[in-house]
Amino acid sequence: MSRLIDVGVFIPVGNHGWIHSTNSPAVEDGSFGRVLEITKAAEVLGFDFVLSPAIWRGRKGPSEHWMQSLESLTTSAALLQATSRIGIFGTVHMTVYQPAIIAKMMTTLDQIGPGRIGLNLVTGSSYLDLSHVGLWRDGLNHDERYDLADEWIGLVKRLWTERVVSHSGPFFQLTEATMGPKPSRMPALANAGASGRGFRFAVENCDIAFISSGDEPKYIESGRQAKATARAMNKPDLKVYGLVTLIPGPTAEAAQARLEYFNAGVDMECLADIALGYDLNPDAKGVSASSRRLAGDGRRSAVTSGTMAGSYEGLAERVARIVVDSELDGIILIVPDYIEDLEAVVRHTLPRMATHGVVCRTRAPGL
Numbered sequence: 001m002s003r004l005i006d007v008g009v010f011i012p013v014g015n016h017g018w019i020h021s022t023n024s025p026a027v028e029d030g031s032f033g034r035v036l037e038i039t040k041a042a043e044v045l046g047f048d049f050v051l052s053p054a055i056w057r058g059r060k061g062p063s064e065h066w067m068q069s070l071e072s073l074t075t076s077a078a079l080l081q082a083t084s085r086i087g088i089f090g091t092v093h094m095t096v097y098q099p100a101i102i103a104k105m106m107t108t109l110d111q112i113g114p115g116r117i118g119l120n121l122v123t124g125s126s127y128l129d130l131s132h133v134g135l136w137r138d139g140l141n142h143d144e145r146y147d148l149a150d151e152w153i154g155l156v157k158r159l160w161t162e163r164v165v166s167h168s169g170p171f172f173q174l175t176e177a178t179m180g181p182k183p184s185r186m187p188a189l190a191n192a193g194a195s196g197r198g199f200r201f202a203v204e205n206c207d208i209a210f211i212s213s214g215d216e217p218k219y220i221e222s223g224r225q226a227k228a229t230a231r232a233m234n235k236p237d238l239k240v241y242g243l244v245t246l247i248p249g250p251t252a253e254a255a256q257a258r259l260e261y262f263n264a265g266v267d268m269e270c271l272a273d274i275a276l277g278y279d280l281n282p283d284a285k286g287v288s289a290s291s292r293r294l295a296g297d298g299r300r301s302a303v304t305s306g307t308m309a310g311s312y313e314g315l316a317e318r319v320a321r322i323v324v325d326s327e328l329d330g331i332i333l334i335v336p337d338y339i340e341d342l343e344a345v346v347r348h349t350l351p352r353m354a355t356h357g358v359v360c361r362t363r364a365p366g367l
């Protein structure tokens with residue numbers, strides 16, 4: 001039996017996207033114009049959603065990685081207005097805002113694009129990424145940030161559904177709070193906690209958990225584990241989406257040449273700076289291994305661990321295998337060039353996954 005999955009795009013609201021190299025495609029400049037172009041193209045290509053991360057800091061080093069970046073929710077507002085079907089996920093650090101602020105912004109976003117706004121909830125895992133603009137929440141360790149998150153999202157949901165909300169908890173107080181309009185439907189909620197505590201937050205509060213993916217056994221196993229844990233916690237309908245980074249090419253050799261070109265310009269200063277951001281966490285030992293991997297700990301490559309370079313055809317088989325073996329409900333894609341590569345992947349890779357048991361709703365124009 002085939003598996004129908006959701007397919008989204010992790011949009012590059014910071015320059016260089018997720019390639020830490022002076023040789024990454026210059027066209028990914030992190031500008032709103034480019035992100036708009038990508039999102040409109042993603043809608044035409046039939047992608048189910050785009051997700052913009054919340055970025056607060058650029059990195060040291062010659063590539064000036066993420067030195068230019070957009071705020072996530074204001075970007076989402078403009079993308080909703082410019083599109084008509086595709087789902088748009090914004091991201092917020094729950095440690096930064098009062099829940100009422102985001103609850104209100106989300107109901108406004110739901111008026112702009114009814115039923116299409118979603119929210120990726122993060123607690124912030126790198127001290128430097130937030131502290132340099134005064135946004136690091138002092139006095140809470142890793143798990144306590146998720147305790148705050150539990151209370152935070154509980155209040156947001158109450159403000160979206162109840163007439164009057166009073167609450168007195170360890171982190172937040174509300175006194176006969178009222179909020180209208182209510183959202184047209186509950187916004188989809190997502191989280192990408194890699195730790196056990198983070199994943200528990202996703203199971204208890206969200207519709208979707210993002211996990212890092214790849215075709216190495218450790219990624220396949222963590223996907224399976226995620227679904228098994230959700231079932232064991234009585235949340236079998238939690239959707240698990242894998243974050244998949246692709247470097248595609250017409251042939252395996254062409255794709256490998258692209259990867260080598262990116263690696264030739266790897267920005268080691270940038271990677272060291274990202275790692276330092278985690279090392280400076282007051283509770284540095286609470287930083288998960290997956291978080292460090294994503295950040296580039298010990299890596300000498302321009303791309304994150306799990307990245308797959310290959311021919312369009314070869315990638316179809318590999319991605320389908322990940323989906324089937326990890327029991328994924330969806331994938332979210334990172335590519336080097338978000339117009340050319342997404343078009344190529346939609347034309348040549350995603351349709352071929354059907355022969356390996358995975359069906360996507362994306363459609364290349366003219367097919």
Ligand SMILES: Cc1cc2nc3c(=O)[nH]c(=O)nc-3n(C[C@H](O)[C@H](O)[C@H](O)COP(=O)(O)O)c2cc1C
Pocket residue numbers: 052053054055091120121122123124125191192193194195196197198199210211212243287288290291332
């Ligand atoms: C798809 C995806 C999106 C993420 N988006 C953000 C983001 O926008 N901002 C951020 O600070 N962290 C982001 N993260 C990091 C996670 O929220 C999380 O902090 C990290 O995976 C470590 O897990 P932990 O918090 O359970 O230790 C993202 C991770 C993934 C896989």
